[in-house]
Amino acid sequence: MSAAVAVRTIAAEPYPFPFDPAACALLVIDMQRDFLEPGGFGAALGNDVALLRRTIAPNVRLLAAWRAAGLAVFHTREGHAPDLSDLPPAKLARARGAPRIGDPGPMGRILIRGEAGHAIIPELAPLPGEPVIDKPGKGAFWATDLQTQLAARGIRQLVVTGVTTEVCVNTTVREANDRGYDCLVPSDCVGSYFPEFQEMGLKMIKAQGGIFGWVSESKHLLAALQ
Numbered sequence: 187m188s189a190a191v192a193v194r195t196i197a198a199e200p201y202p203f204p205f206d207p208a209a210c211a212l213l214v215i216d217m218q219r220d221f222l223e224p225g226g227f228g229a230a231l232g233n234d235v236a237l238l239r240r241t242i243a244p245n246v247r248l249l250a251a252w253r254a255a256g257l258a259v260f261h262t263r264e265g266h267a268p269d270l271s272d273l274p275p276a277k278l279a280r281a282r283g284a285p286r287i288g289d290p291g292p293m294g295r296i297l298i299r300g301e302a303g304h305a306i307i308p309e310l311a312p313l314p315g316e317p318v319i320d321k322p323g324k325g326a327f328w329a330t331d332l333q334t335q336l337a338a339r340g341i342r343q344l345v346v347t348g349v350t351t352e353v354c355v356n357t358t359v360r361e362a363n364d365r366g367y368d369c370l371v372p373s374d375c376v377g378s379y380f381p382e383f384q385e386m387g388l389k390m391i392k393a394q395g396g397i398f399g400w401v402s403e404s405k406h407l408l409a410a411l412q
């Protein structure tokens with residue numbers, strides 16, 4: 187990790203974000219084939235994956251700059267054990283009439299660890315040494331050791347990217363906020379299958395003086411990292 191990088195201010199809403207690179211991790215949420223690729227879980231539910239795929243290029247650029255600066259990177263994957271022992275019955279019961287978690291899909295069993303669809307898309311594949319947090323829930327903190335790993339690296343800020351804006355990104359930002367982390371969400375690096383949820387998901391984060399965190403664009407982070 188880069189130790190001598192100064193704190194700098196990032197243009198953001200509702201007000202500038204005091205970016206402290208040495209204490210800030212990039213947390214890339216669930217950029218998995220099941221959500222982003224045709225034939226995955228998201229597509230099987232009738233969603234247009236193009237709305238999520240527009241986030242790939244900005245994430246690739248941000249991840250490259252983050253790595254070049256030597257800063258901390260974490261990835262997450264939503265998924266479950268093959269025997270579904272970590273899948274709450276209530277979660278399994280949802281999506282009646284549609285393919286469910288554990289059902290066979292074009293890329294293996296849907297959202298099951300080890301299946302092709304569960305993997306992170308190749309464009310954003312984790313490098314050796316970058317932690318990958320396997321999470322059975324929507325939030326990245328529940329039933330994972332993310333908080334322990336962040337504490338071990340002295341992380342107090344998170345730049346949260348990935349999919350989907352209103353589900354796993356929002357849940358993770360809220361979990362992080364309650365645990366004392368400052369979260370910045372670059373709007374071009376998060377995506378939703380639903381344009382109205384994209385808009386509202388971002389508005390909810392920055393509302394009321396930044397009730398859950400800050401919203402910015404990746405270009406401001408890229409400029410600060412140069």
Ligand code: C5J
Pocket residue numbers: 215216221264349350351353354355
């Ligand atoms: C969903 C996620 N949408 N990663 N998962 O079920 O947001």
